[in-house]
Amino acid sequence: xxxxxxxxxxxLFVKTTPVEKELLDENQFVGSYGVINPSDIxxxxxxxxxxxxxxxxxxxxxxxxxxxxxxxxSVNGVKSVKDFIDKIEEKKDLHEKLIGIIxxxxxxxxxxxxxxxxxxxxxxxxxxxxxxxxxxxxxxDNEEEFEKFIYFCGNKTAVSDKDLPEIFIKIQVYHNxxxxxxxxxxxxxxxxxxxxxxxxxxxxxxPSGFETFYNHFQEMKSCDDSCPLDxxxxxSIGKTTEKAIxxxxxxxxxxxxxxxxxxxxxxxKEISNSLA
Numbered sequence: 001x002x003x004x005x006x007x008x009x010x011x012l013f014v015k016t017t018p019v020e021k022e023l024l025d026e027n028q029f030v031g032s033y034g035v036i037n038p039s040d041i042x043x044x045x046x047x048x049x050x051x052x053x054x055x056x057x058x059x060x061x062x063x064x065x066x067x068x069x070x071x072x073x074s075v076n077g078v079k080s081v082k083d084f085i086d087k088i089e090e091k092k093d094l095h096e097k098l099i100g101i102i103x104x105x106x107x108x109x110x111x112x113x114x115x116x117x118x119x120x121x122x123x124x125x126x127x128x129x130x131x132x133x134x135x136x137x138x139x140x141d142n143e144e145e146f147e148k149f150i151y152f153c154g155n156k157t158a159v160s161d162k163d164l165p166e167i168f169i170k171i172q173v174y175h176n177x178x179x180x181x182x183x184x185x186x187x188x189x190x191x192x193x194x195x196x197x198x199x200x201x202x203x204x205x206x207p208s209g210f211e212t213f214y215n216h217f218q219e220m221k222s223c224d225d226s227c228p229l230d231x232x233x234x235x236s237i238g239k240t241t242e243k244a245i246x247x248x249x250x251x252x253x254x255x256x257x258x259x260x261x262x263x264x265x266x267x268x269k270e271i272s273n274s275l276a
Contacts, residue, residue: 009200009272014209022261054171055088058150061169062097066147069125069139070102071168073109073132075116077152080173082120105146109135110259129258131238132159139165159240201271203235203264207244210236214248233271237264 013019061068072078081102088095099121107126108114114127126142128135136159139146151168164170204210217229233253236242245252253274254267 009268009275010198011201011203011268012199013203013205014213015203015205020261023264050172051084051087054084054173055091055094057169057171058098059094061148061150062094064148067105067145068101069105069107069146069149071107071135071149071151072113072117072124073135073151073153073157075110075113076154076174078108078113078116078120081152084173101150107135107139107149131240132157133163133239133243136165199232200275201233201235201268203237203268204241204245205237205259207241210234210241210244210248233275235264235267235271 011023013023072081081098085095085098088098102117103122104125106117106121106124107128108117108124109128109130109132111127111129114124117124126135126138128138139149147167149165149168151164151170152173153170154174155172157170161170202213204213214229230249234245234249234251235254235256236245236252237256237259239255242252242255253271256263256267
């Protein structure tokens with residue numbers, strides 16, 4: 001998409017949940033586009049073999065007398081654990097212990113995750129509005145010392161294993177996000193799709209979103225150099241996404257401290273002004 005409008009830029013938001021209407025309708029931009037329709041989002045719970053592995057792992061964890069906390073970084077994580085708990089109702093001891101710990105010692109990333117946790121269980125003890133690294137920092141500063149954390153996650157996590165504290169025990173309870181992003185990038189280059197807009201700015205909400213797009217753009221670049229990522233200004237939501245971007249291309253023009261409309265607009269407008 002070409003435009004003669006001075007100072008206005010095309011913006012693409014890479015996100016697996018609906019992009020806020022205020023962003024898509026922002027009249028400061030030539031065009032602003034979201035990525036994934038909610039109907040395209042899918043996640044699968046663990047299969048039967050995995051289910052039994054989780055049961056065994058949790059039973060082993062609960063044998064100790066250690067003070068245990070629970071970490072959720074996504075809505076899917078909460079929903080998957082809720083489904084898991086419903087399935088182990090006959091295992092009364094495990095069922096009660098897991099619910100008890102979740103209701104007393106849950107720590108989450110994001111307001112949506114917090115809201116869903118509160119609806120299914122109780123309000124979380126600690127909430128990070130930004131990302132996993134910020135939550136880890138909050139836990140380090142917290143006066144109440146936990147000896148272990150059960151980190152319920154998906155197949156892709158925002159923080160690599162080497163960056164997780166040793167007291168974190170990862171338990172994968174769902175398989176998710178890359179499917180949606182990969183489905184989208186298959187259509188990204190097609191002329192008929194409305195998001196083939198030659199973006200000036202891309203806003204990445206997660207490391208997996210960036211990584212999928214990075215791989216896609218690298219393939220395009222090797223073919224015909226038609227849409228190189230290095231000519232596009234990049235904005236990250238949170239430090240973990242910023243870290244993923246910089247690890248591949250060594251730069252990130254702006255990092256939003258929180259995924260709020262105000263912070264995102266501030267970042268996009270700052271970059272737009274610098275490109276004018």
